[in-house]
Amino acid sequence: MTAPPSSTDASPETIAVFGGVYNNYLSLQAVIDDARAQGAQRIYCLGDIGGFGPHPDRSVPILQREGVLTMQGNYDHSIGNELEDCACGYTDPRDNHFAQISYDYTLGHTSDAHKAWLRDLPTEFRLEFGGHRLLMAHGSPRRVNEFLWASTTPRPFIRRLLDEHEADLLLVTHTGIHWSRFLEEEPTRGVVNVGAIGRPANDGRTEVWYALLTAPERPGLPIDVTFRPIAYDHARLAADMRAEALPEEFVETILTGWWTTCLEILPIKERSRSRY
Numbered sequence: 407m408t409a410p411p412s413s414t415d416a417s418p419e420t421i422a423v424f425g426g427v428y429n430n431y432l433s434l435q436a437v438i439d440d441a442r443a444q445g446a447q448r449i450y451c452l453g454d455i456g457g458f459g460p461h462p463d464r465s466v467p468i469l470q471r472e473g474v475l476t477m478q479g480n481y482d483h484s485i486g487n488e489l490e491d492c493a494c495g496y497t498d499p500r501d502n503h504f505a506q507i508s509y510d511y512t513l514g515h516t517s518d519a520h521k522a523w524l525r526d527l528p529t530e531f532r533l534e535f536g537g538h539r540l541l542m543a544h545g546s547p548r549r550v551n552e553f554l555w556a557s558t559t560p561r562p563f564i565r566r567l568l569d570e571h572e573a574d575l576l577l578v579t580h581t582g583i584h585w586s587r588f589l590e591e592e593p594t595r596g597v598v599n600v601g602a603i604g605r606p607a608n609d610g611r612t613e614v615w616y617a618l619l620t621a622p623e624r625p626g627l628p629i630d631v632t633f634r635p636i637a638y639d640h641a642r643l644a645a646d647m648r649a650e651a652l653p654e655e656f657v658e659t660i661l662t663g664w665w666t667t668c669l670e671i672l673p674i675k676e677r678s679r680s681r682y
Contacts, residue, residue, distance in 0.1 A: 418623055419536065420445050424616035425452035425479070425544070425579020428604020429459030429512065431468060433614045436638040437603050438472050444634070446616055451532060452579040453479025453544040455524065456512035457492060457505075458604055460646040466520045478527035479544040479580070480551040482611055484509070485516055486525025493582075495551035505668070506652060516637030532573075536621025536629055538594060541573035545580040554578055554599055556585035557675035564597050565589055575629060579619070582668075583607050583676060584615045585632050594628045603636070608661040608672075608680055612640045613663075 422441035427434050436623050451474050456462045462485075469476050478486070480493045492509040496502050516524075529550070531542040546552040547567065564587060567576060576597045584601030588594075601607055602615040607615055613635035620630040644660045655666040664681040672680065 413585065417445070418621040419447055420618060420620045421448045421450060422446040422576055422599045422616060422618050423450045423542065423598075424603045425600050426454045426582055426602025426604045427451065427465050427469075428457045428460050428602065429465055429493065430604040430614070430638075430643060431459075431461060431464035432640075432643050433603045433636065433638040434465055434468050436636050437614070438468070438474065440634060440636055441616070441618065442656065446618065448476045450542060450577075451476040452542055453477050453512055453527070453603070454481040454579065454604075455479070456485050456516065457481050457508045459643065460650040460652060462512045463520055465571060466523060469520040470523075475491055475531065476527055477542065478524065478529050478550075481509075481512075482524040482527055483550070485513055486523075486527075488513065488521065493551055495545070495553060496668070496671055502669050503672045504653065504655065508656075511625070511650070511652065516645050535575075535619070536627075537625040538574040538629055539572065539575065540575050541571055541575045544578065546578055547571040547573075549582065553581050553671065554597065555581055555583070555676055556587065557673045557674050559587065559597065561587065561589055565592075565595070567659050568595055568599070582665075584617065586631050586633075588628065594626070599631070605659055605665075608663075608665040608676075610663045610681070611635065612661070613637050627654065647672065648671065 423484040484492050533540050544550045574595045582602040585599040588596030603614040618632045644657045647657045658666050
């Protein structure tokens with residue numbers, strides 16, 4: 407009988423984490439394929455399966471078939487319970503106008519079976535990873551639709567979040583823009599916003615981004631966090647969106663990499679990097 411490999415022989419564990427699928431079934435499969443190629447043993451989705459893109463019923467079967475560990479975002483809760491809107495947390499009328507168009511389309515094109523699946527998803531994940539306590543939430547552990555932006559999430563606030571929720575590393579999504587920040591005096595503790603894979607990160611690139619986390623080789627070292635850009639057939643997605651009569655503003659974002667909607671929610675620093 408062959409003996410199992412010792413802990414010194416095993417490679418450090420790697421996981422992939424993404425959020426904001428936004429009905430982009432093409433980027434979803436591309437991200438999963440890349441994560442497998444990078445050696446990810448587990449793949450996590452932090453919610454918001456629907457919204458923005460076409461054909462809502464194409465993403466859920468991919469997540470199910472590929473065994474992606476999926477949590478409930480605000481969009482999933484609203485679609486699953488057939489609420490009136492996405493509860494995205496926008497306050498500007500223009501943001502809410504386009505959000506409602508997206509929500510009404512997704513609600514009207516999601517099957518009852520998939521609504522039930524979305525309704526029953528967990529709202530957080532906790533795990534021990536490389537000797538660190540990981541907490542995964544959609545917006546934040548305080549509120550599902552809280553926006554954690556790089557420019558407005560200072561380290562003292564990060565420390566308080568981690569202490570109050572008994573975590574070393576917090577992983578979130580919801581904003582659609584990836585970033586990470588660690589505590590200077592405790593470099594193993596911090597926040598990672600894994601971004602969204604359903605649309606570009608408002609950076610002028612057509613790729614989408616996800617996070618790859620690798621456990622440290624020995625206790626006490628930080629987790630390695632890498633953001634990976636993923637190309638997919640964005641021209642095909644744009645054609646699907648036009649065929650479904652989704653707003654041309656949505657299509658332009660897919661083709662150019664620049665947001666044309668949901669801009670008013672951006673803080674000043676993030677907005678200053680935008681084309682619009």
